[in-house]
Amino acid sequence: MLxxxxxxxxxGCQVAMEFRAAEMTGLNSRYPxxxxxxxxxxxxxxxxxGGDGTMxxxxxxxxxxxxxxxxxxxxxxxxxxDIPLGRICEALPPMLRGAYIEDHRSMMLGQVKRGESTVFEALAFNDIVINRGSTAGMVELRIEVDGHFVSNQRADGLIVSTSTGSTAYSLSAGGPLLHPSVAGWVMVPIAPHTLSNRPIVLNDSSEITIEVVSGRKASANFDTQSLSSLQPGDRIVVRRSEHEALFLHPQGWNYFDTLREKLHWNSGSN
Structure with missing residues (x-):
């Protein structure tokens, strides 16, 4: 951090630190x-x-x-x-002079509705996940996209992922990778009872409504933010947020280089 x-x-930058990070590192006496x-x-x-969770x-x-x-x-x-800690003095100065690649990433707004009330609302950058209870059986979910009935699914849960989150939990559950420039979401069932329930890619302008039909102690997770004990009849409504995140990468950065390195793909030969 120092x-x-x-x-x-x-x-030439004026530096301030996030309050908790400054306290943890003991740098609160040196920087605002x-x-x-x-x-x-x-x-x-x-x-x-930090890691991706911090970001x-x-x-x-x-x-x-x-x-x-x-x-x-x-x-x-x-x-x-994406910048290794050991390369900060090499990577940061050119970026501060304007030599960087802009990378715009969309976000989701999720709401939990109970009757006519919204009982929880949060932004999600990676995914919104509905999970079954820790000791209960499967959860049954009714899914609509833009008001059109899609299916009733019995599964351990359901993931709605942004293209950024397609390399996270969605990938572990069998979902596809989406390039960040794709304006899409991935909807991925978690261990579905019916094997024909497969991941589907949707336009991120869609509105997804997921109703909890049955299942005790189900929960909704918005990245790391959670609402536990969903009730039958609760509806999780997912739509694209008006906000987007802007990442800056060093010049020469390439998304496929990141995938190849992090997923240990065979780099092949030129």
Missing amino acids: AVAECLERN SLEMVEIGEQCDLAVVV LGAARTLAPAKVPLIGINQGRLGFIT
């Missing part, structure tokens, strides 16, 4: 500390140090403020935090 801050300072919302209000750029939280908060994000990978995978 190395990143010092690199930014050497390149701000809450994440204040970073959105006061800063021109956010440099996120998810920052993107959800800062996207409405249109603050661009640069990801420094200190986690395991790094699909969206």
Whole structure:
């Protein structure tokens, strides 16, 4: 964290730190500390140090403020935090001078409706997941897209993923990879009882409504934000958010290079 801050300072930046990160690293006496919302209000750029989960939280908060994000990978995978910690002094200076690639990513707005009331609402950058209860059997879900009935599914759950989230839980459940430039979502059943229930790619302008028909202690997860104990009759409504996240990558960055490295694909030969 200190190395990143010092690199930014050497390149003419005024540095502030997120409040909790400054406290944890003991750097709150050296740099001003701000809450994440204040970073959105006061800063021109956010440099996120951590793994993809850290970036998810920052993107959800800062996207409405249109603050661009640069990801420094200190986690395991790094699909969206793509600059290795050891390359910050090499990668950051050209980007601060304007040599970067812009990468716009869409987000989802999810609402849980109970009768006429909205009991939970959150942005999701990766996915919205409905899960069965930890000790219960399958959950039964009724799915509509743009008001058209699709199916009733009995499964361990259902994932609605953005193209960014297609490399996360959706991929583990058998969903396809979507290039980030594709304006689409993936709807993936989790261990469906009927094997003909397969993943489907939808236009991200669609509105998806998922009703809990039966299933005890089912939960809805919006990235890392959760609402537990869904009730039969609850409806999870998913639509595209008006906000999008803006990532900045070093020049030369390529999405396929990221996939090849992180998924350990055979690189072949030129």
